Amino acid sequence: MPDPVRLTDLAVPEFSADVRAIFDVMGPMADGLRLDSDQLHAMATEQTGGLADFGPRDYAERLDLLLAAMREIDDLTPVGLLNLHTQVLQMLKNRLLLVDLLARDPAIAERDLVPPVVIAGLPRTGTTHLHNLLAAGPTFRTLPYWESVEPFPVAAEAGDPGPRRERTAQATWFADEAMPYFKRMHEMTADHVHEEIQLLANDFSTMFYETIAEVPAWRDHYLAADQTPHYAHLRLQLKALQHLDEAGAPAAGVRPQRWLLKSPQHLEQLPVLAEVFPGAAVVVTHRDPVSVVVSMATMVVYTARMHRTPVPVARIAGYWADRIETMLGTLMTDRDLLPADTSADVRFDDFMADDLGTAQAVYALAGEPVTAAAATAMAAYLAEHQRDRHGRIDYRAADIGLDPDDLRARFAAYTERFLD
Template structure:
């Protein structure tokens, strides 16, 4: 499979499909109004009980910030509104399920295996690899987007779950509109995804920063105690476990999210018996991968591509993640945690999983090894196809940017040995 080099990153040359999408939506007026979003969610579900209303402040902040962003295209606004509507709809459905079935709270999420690491540092591959083990429960993308079916779609006997079908249609559209983005970050329905998505119905997490340039949201997130949102996410995991209670589906979860790096004490509070695998990669590799991916996506969501702003923003965010990780790494003791150097993971991913399992008290059986090896072989070409040009596209050389992270290399010297 050929490498990908995006030679029009800052000044996109649109495909016919991309141009047609912009032309079709150019006069579209998108209403980023909390009341309108909530009213539509109520009409869709037939429900009106939102539970605790503290989420409203967060919803209003997101709408206000994105409404004031005149750099967004109508497609960008429509995508953001769609995500907020999806979260609002799920919130109503989740709260209704808890009201009707309080026994869900009796479910225990026991001894999860959780991957924490910078975005683009191997976390996705490691998660999906472990998810191939039939003894572990993981979260496919379609289920993370819509944890609870709509009342009209529950038990309707459809051959394909409508939630799965909607996710598949979005994946097909992504491959058409932004094919290189699809290559960098697969979003097919069966792809194992971050549990962070389950905080969305509580209008929480740093996920919104990935959806659009959102410094106000970031500052709010920094100030707010994330413990209630992690508890909410855990409770939705309980709900998902409960929904499959009469099947042979496993109940020990394997999870991952980069946000955990800066929330390790909170993670420990909510999942005290977890085993945590912390991935480590050169931050420059992480940043150039992230900003290239985000800049490419902006050809659809923004009127101009923000290469300089993206570099500044995500260099700061990566530094914040790393400094928080260094400060709080001891939240999980050695008996419950392991460091995973990126290049060691790439060289022997199944062997690394066996080391993680040893920490987690989970034996590596022949059946599990065969399943993991098959996944690794099948997906060996999924990653590393994009060629980056940090200096040419973002105006800074890798060595210049790397100096900013000497503190991290000093704390984890094995990263220097990997060079």
């Protein structure tokens, strides 16, 4: 196993000669691009073969606010502009394609949806491992990363996920080249099981944008807004994906009907989650918040090199310390609103000590049998995915301007309730 790595270039990122050469090619691709609603809408229409119906324009004000917040990012590089522009453009394309699909088959909206199983926990609390472990078997429907980015095909690619998958594979390859230590924090491949927060982003109301850019004005709007209609939009997208599953069968095989969802955002949206997905089985994960803040803030700081330089390390780390304090405070207020018979708390240390036993407990909570196929698949996943197989990061609070003692005091109430 590789030795632990301490990241020493967080503020002024260092890239290999190969990556610098790629940046030199990508930079001019940003010429003429603007974080501008009119331009983005026009490009989305062009790139979807002329589709022009984006559905109800209630999102327009939210999008304008988001774009204004992105324009405020200091030291945004040309590659960073291209990166952010591309992501927002894809979300508008996703809206066009969904509206077009619903227009061709309006019965999609009336479909039933089996109550999902939902993992709600901060990054670094074992959510990804639990998500992948549960997804290994044939019980649950999950999102591969490529599908979360491009859930709905353009007409020319209908029935063939290959082009969408290949575009995502190219993006993850480049990310691995530019951020060689990111896989030690959170492995990303085109096919890995991903969370649905990117589907939430298609309605332009989610904390997803906070993870890809420093946008405090967006955070303030998001926290003040009722997220119920946006979770309803997520539910609609899940129905549409199941419709596409059935339209593609039997060639693609019949996929499971029960969704397995996962996102840190759900921690501060438990009442909304329960209203939009009644009967959902919810698993809330917990870990020492000091470790969580330091590792998550380091990860966000590290990824910031993809769009800005220099990186304001201490400011971003402080933002995420505050943000996680807000999220966990909301969780403490709302946790008991979830029915006891369909929700459970999982401690990280307990999960690491018996990951298969934890997965079996989640199956039981969801009322699902652990079939022989599911047991075999989970055992195989564990055998092939040893913890820290890519190596570890030497996380240090001081490297990002945080004080562990201060963090420990700030999170004392949460620790006493969920970890002591």
